[in-house]
Amino acid sequence: MVEACGVESAEQLFSHLPDGVRLKRPLNLAPGVSEYDIVDYFRARAAECANGYASFLGAGVYAHYRPVLVDTVVSRGEFLTSYTPYQAEISQGTLVTIFEFQTMICQLTGMEVANASMYDGSTAVPEAAMMAARITGRDGVLVARSVHPEYREVLLTYARNQGMPVQEFGYNNDSGAAELADLESKITDATAAVIVQSPNFFGVIENVKKLAEIAHRHGALLVFIFTEAVSLGLLEPPAEADIVAGELQSFAISPSFGGPFAGIIATKEKFMRQMPGRLVGETVDSRGNRAFCLTLATREQHIRREKATSNICTNQALIALMATVFMTVYGKRGLRELAEQNLAKAHYLGAKLKPRFTGAYFNEFVAATNGKTPDAINQSLLKKKIIGGVPLSRWYPELENSMLLCVTEMNKREHMDQLVEAWQ
């Protein structure tokens, strides 16, 4: 090959690089190692993390059982090692699964169209806000303080540079739900989007109909965020919202220290052309058979460049496939039963710890720590190999002596009872 290239050695292929830019020493990295050594290294790192602990952490990342079929499917090289399905004739496998994904997200959320995925829930939020700004021709954003704090931080990062003023509205100190009066007092005819999350960061279910009514009365769009996708198996879908931006991590995507996850954006058909991200559509091939392909690409960066609806290119296709397999395995009946188990378990614990807020909750709630500090409780739990809840004072100084607890189908009753003991 070297000879065919007309050089004496492969090194010569770099001889045109200016001498000044060449690296004249080896990279200062450890020498390569065997597969065994690699497994050994990562086993040691994994052993330095929590292993064999029961956990009540939620707050946007949930521990749900992952059906075996999920990894069986996504480990197939045909899905794992293929590129974005630009060449439709040899990518129908990926395209069909994305079309099924888009359909199931619509069925779950009550929306009419859904995209092929966003990076995660947090980045879907500013994308939804920018989309609302394009649709309404306005630039103001009102976001509930009961939206995941890290999601709000990401929103601010994007909005600051888009010239979109972001204002927060509070939560009701009794119910833990978004404070409607505060929203009413802050919404104006410059508001493009009202952003709420349900169940919200405190686990409380929001009144979507009422929030939508307020937003719409002022000509703004309601952006509905979800972080706990399993809740959609049981809770009324946010059909009154204009844009749904969510995180599917709960659907068989491991917590994995925060990623990779899969976000989505879903909306009404009339807003379809303002959506960010990839979309798969149904069509036919030249023989008249049903076929699928990427479509409406004129919204996207590779065609529209600086006028695109978003700069997103690579999304989370394989992770979205995990969610697709999860939704298929659980199906219509299973997703509801799973959600009902979560509800029952969380309410078993909630009945014993008395939630700080009165609002209805799904599988997460805020509990006051009754004179102890959240850290003291968590420290005592760690001795029993239990990771407690997320202390809230980091984001909500006013909720100093309280923590957010999450209970899923993976939490056993005995651990809940131990947790209650630590409270005494």
Place this chain on the structure above:
Amino acid sequence: MKVRSHITQNEALLFEMGSPGKIGYQLPSLDVPAVDAAATLGQENVRAEIEGFPEVSEVEAIRHFTRLSTWNYAIDLGLYPLGSCTMKYNPRVNELVARLDGLAWAHPYQPEALAQGAMEVMARLEAALAEITGMDAVTLQPAAGAHGELTGILLIRALLEKRGNPRKKILIPDSAHGTNPATAAIAGYAVENIHSNARGMVDLAELERVVDKDVAALMMTNPNTLGVFDDNMAGVAEIMHKKGALVYMDGANMNALVGITRPGDFGVDVMHLNLHKTFSTPHGGGGPGGGPVAVKKILEPFLPAPRMKRLRNRWAFDYKRPRAIGKVRAYYGNFGVIVRALAYILAHGGDGLRNATVDAVLNANYIRRKLEPFYDLPYTAPNMHEVVFSDDRQAKLGVRTGDIAKRLIDYGFHPYTVSFPLIVHGALMIEPTETESKLELDLFIEAMTAIAKEVETDPQLVRSAPHSTRTSKVDEVGAARRPILRWKPREIQAAH
């Protein structure tokens, strides 16, 4: 000959199979009392059943996805020469280590004392990427290349704001990826395109002319999308820095440089890497990716929170970052992708990474030499890891790059990147990566040569390709004209 026909099965959509009540799951029995959802949550908060949702058995589910998988092409099936996409082999050990319980089940809010292994993995990858790029600090937070671009441009904006003026424009060469201008717009900048010179490189005279006090940065890809290393880099950086502007490098083509030269050593201030290109993490049909951003010291204070810091004998997250641009994503990044990329780097070591670069460049040059007699090469500067031909010769006979690409499928290969970069008329952009053996390259070259001859003898055969796929040429225009983006029951479809 790479191809023989093979059975593929038909498969309905999930919504067209199964039957009411069919299930493929079993939950453990509930160890607490059941609750009545309507009584607990209020009837108004409880949904009716999810209309249309799948009802299939476990066997039906696995057959469904397995059958669909056989309709895909993949690197595991052969050469995937998409230019600028770096479709290299995805080592399976990386999949295994990313699924180890301690890593895969680590919650981002678990106590730091119980996350030390995960933090060590992140710290080690940051250090390795800093060494590979010659930069001073790395953030792993961005989720993909375009997200890294946005992070990088926001860092530039933050630095310029601190200096008193964020400025208004980003310069982008006409050979750039579409994400570059889209990113600049999302970061609140206007885009000014600059022309490449006859060698496909940034034209220093034009650059000198257009850089003024409104220009915040130049976003360039090096090697550029022609696969050509811009040997003016020192001059480019000097012009930008003299005017108080910065140099952003899109690291999409870093597979051509690792171990050979470092952006930090040729004047780049900030860049992103694509872990799903250079560092072998799987593309997965379009993601997930990883888009770490590497910066020079002057930009370090602005990196998103949290940063990791080493205390006496442990890692800790540092959220006190008053000058940070803010978070670009919740938590710390696509950690599972970070694990895989580090596994790749550990397997190769410094020498192995450099060897991969040399092999990737050798493979691209071999293809160039072998195909030059059959396809026009509009830019003749030495190429690195990819080569870009034009369809000029074939277009005279009525066959375009897109047709040749589809015909390539009949020969058992995934097409190259079609019609990009835009500065080449009818581009065929080919990147073989280091993964491919001479045997696979020769089969590809044979196929491309045969197609070049077919264009002369039977152009219609090429224009109507592919002929051997289970799905023939797909009507993409029809799909866009009347978008059907979700399945609906037949009666609803009919009513439409």
